[in-house]
Amino acid sequence: MRTELGRVSGPNGEVALWRRTADDGALVTELVVDGVFAMDDVDTSTERALATEALARVAGAELSVLVGGLGLGWTTAAVLRSPGVAEVVVVELEDALLGWAAEGLLPGLPSTSDPRLDLQAGDVAAAFLPGRYDVVLLDVDNGPDFLVHGSNAGLYGAPGLARALGALRPGGVLAIWSADPSPTLLARLADLPGVADAEQLVLPVEREGRVFEYAVLLARRSTA
């Protein structure tokens, strides 16, 4: 049984939210962009790891976090659950997702009432204000090698990454989710001026009997 929760056509194409019942009876929510499967919540461990791994690498309280994009809300909710977080700015390209979040339709983020949460519509690339955040989390596409939105290519190139890194305070951490491990992206991050260290976490996820390797890439802005 598969039920459409919402479908909207906007300037970036069509976005649809579906709910289905899995073989084990669990309810699964799917995000479909332009008829192409974007994500579901069968296993959200890596979306949550994007937040927890980055936040584990920054010290201090009153942390300010930028998240792009919202998706089904799992990364954002993991940020809100993490200690020391004072502010979470979430920038999401699709207005429809912000509306569905307000209606409580996103499984990861059933409520948007947390006063630390600032949900904004737009392109996260326009939100890289210099030195503004302790953590910047990017999960806007599949990764550098297989884009849903061609317009996101610039985010994964050296100039785009440099602007994301520049949005960090000294010692802050940039983390990027990728559907595949990417030695190229890791090297690009490590080579950015002002990066103290860069690493790639390869995270296996089992789906329908197959093991997929997703990745979270992390780069720390130097303190100097």
Ligand SMILES: C[S@@+](CC[C@H](N)C(=O)[O-])C[C@H]1O[C@@H](n2cnc3c(N)ncnc32)[C@H](O)[C@@H]1O
């Ligand atoms: C795979 S989903 C994110 C999943 C999310 N991490 C979660 O936990 O559910 C990618 C999201 O990024 C949004 N997006 C794509 N390009 C974007 C951009 N340039 N700026 C902001 N959001 C973007 C998409 O509309 C989609 O909602």
